[in-house]
Amino acid sequence: MNDVQKRIERSGTVRIGDRTVHRMSFGAMRLAGKDVWGPPADRANAVRVARRAVELGVNHIDTADSYAFGVTEGILREALHPYPDDLLIATKAGQAQVRPGVWEPLGRPAYLRQQCEASLRRLGRERIDLFYLHRVDPQVPFDEQIGTMRELQDEGKIAHFGLSGVTVDQIEAARRIIDVAAVQNMFNVAARVGEDVLDHCERERIPFVAWFPIMSGELARADHLVADVAADLNATPAQIALAWLLARSPVICPIPGTSSIAHLEENVAASTLRLADEHLSRLASLQSTDDELAALAAVGSAPKS
Numbered sequence: 557m558n559d560v561q562k563r564i565e566r567s568g569t570v571r572i573g574d575r576t577v578h579r580m581s582f583g584a585m586r587l588a589g590k591d592v593w594g595p596p597a598d599r600a601n602a603v604r605v606a607r608r609a610v611e612l613g614v615n616h617i618d619t620a621d622s623y624a625f626g627v628t629e630g631i632l633r634e635a636l637h638p639y640p641d642d643l644l645i646a647t648k649a650g651q652a653q654v655r656p657g658v659w660e661p662l663g664r665p666a667y668l669r670q671q672c673e674a675s676l677r678r679l680g681r682e683r684i685d686l687f688y689l690h691r692v693d694p695q696v697p698f699d700e701q702i703g704t705m706r707e708l709q710d711e712g713k714i715a716h717f718g719l720s721g722v723t724v725d726q727i728e729a730a731r732r733i734i735d736v737a738a739v740q741n742m743f744n745v746a747a748r749v750g751e752d753v754l755d756h757c758e759r760e761r762i763p764f765v766a767w768f769p770i771m772s773g774e775l776a777r778a779d780h781l782v783a784d785v786a787a788d789l790n791a792t793p794a795q796i797a798l799a800w801l802l803a804r805s806p807v808i809c810p811i812p813g814t815s816s817i818a819h820l821e822e823n824v825a826a827s828t829l830r831l832a833d834e835h836l837s838r839l840a841s842l843q844s845t846d847d848e849l850a851a852l853a854a855v856g857s858a859p860k861s
């Protein structure tokens with residue numbers, strides 16, 4: 557392990573199923589093009605970003621079938637196959653992208669199966685390390701969606717199963733059918749939504765994968781309250797947002813997404829930052845209004861690029 561990789565060690569580790577990964581992770585969605593709808597303008601750059609993430613010691617990468625119709629899975633394969641033994645790639649099925657940046661739950665068993673097969677082929681794997689149900693589809697019986705995931709696991713197509721965008725009740729209902737190796741919900745310092753889910757994951761020792769950790773770049777703004785704390789620590793606002801997540805709970809894995817090597821390096825370097833009590837109490841006053849949270853909940857089904 558080189559000096560750069562030692563930085564990510566400082567973020568700590570979590571167990572996802574039978575795998576141990578660094579908590580500071582990487583979200584691949586931003587490797588796609590505008591609105592996560594098509595290929596990136598500069599594919600070679602996207603490949604370089606993915607490779608750099610692994611060079612920096614990232615060993616947990618998040619993607620989904622619906623990110624530009626598999627484009628990000630293809631980029632990960634081009635960049636990283638044959639994959640390092642310690643790299644866990646998580647992907648998801650259960651949402652269809654119907655227009656640029658607009659997702660709808662689609663949890664019919666036939667679709668989940670098809671998307672699992674498509675992800676296996678695009679990633680060039682015989683088994684998916686971690687396969688999420690991207691959203692619970694309210695139009696399909698819950699047990700059918702989870703039962704399909706259990707079948708895929710029994711058939712050896714997925715190693716571990718995760719849930720995304722869920723409540724505590726949904727986690728517990730799913731656990732009656734299948735082990736839940738990770739939960740992935742929206743969470744950041746300004747949008748502490750669903751803290752009951754985080755508390756539950758902490759009690760049950762389920763890794764909580766925080767998507768939207770920099771609030772789509774919003775928390776990296778120089779005029780944000782996070783920037784005041786950043787100035788004190790000679791850090792960047794994005795780094796403070798990530799350090800806050802690491803400090804908030806030992807089960808949190810942030811998955812910041814970026815298409816920039818400079819931002820990627822900055823984000824991974826946040827693994828070494830430690831926030832003092834004084835910084836944490838200043839950040840505690842940050843909370844989005846109910847209206848802002850409602851808008852963010854809508855983003856949950858329609859991430860913007």
Ligand SMILES: NC(=O)c1ccc[n+]([C@@H]2O[C@H](COP(=O)([O-])OP(=O)(O)OC[C@H]3O[C@@H](n4cnc5c(N)ncnc54)[C@H](OP(=O)(O)O)[C@@H]3O)[C@@H](O)[C@H]2O)c1
Nearest residue numbers: 583584585767768769770771772773776794812813814815
């Ligand atoms: N489970 C779900 O429903 C769900 C939904 C959405 C996303 N996700 C996952 O979560 C990951 C992260 O979510 P996200 O991409 O929506 O939000 P995010 O990580 O909070 O924000 C990403 C945005 O912030 C910018 N950024 C990143 N690092 C920066 C830095 N150091 N300084 C300034 N700007 C920076 C990026 O732009 P640049 O490219 O210019 O750096 C990008 O536009 C995704 O990649 C995806 O894997 C999951």
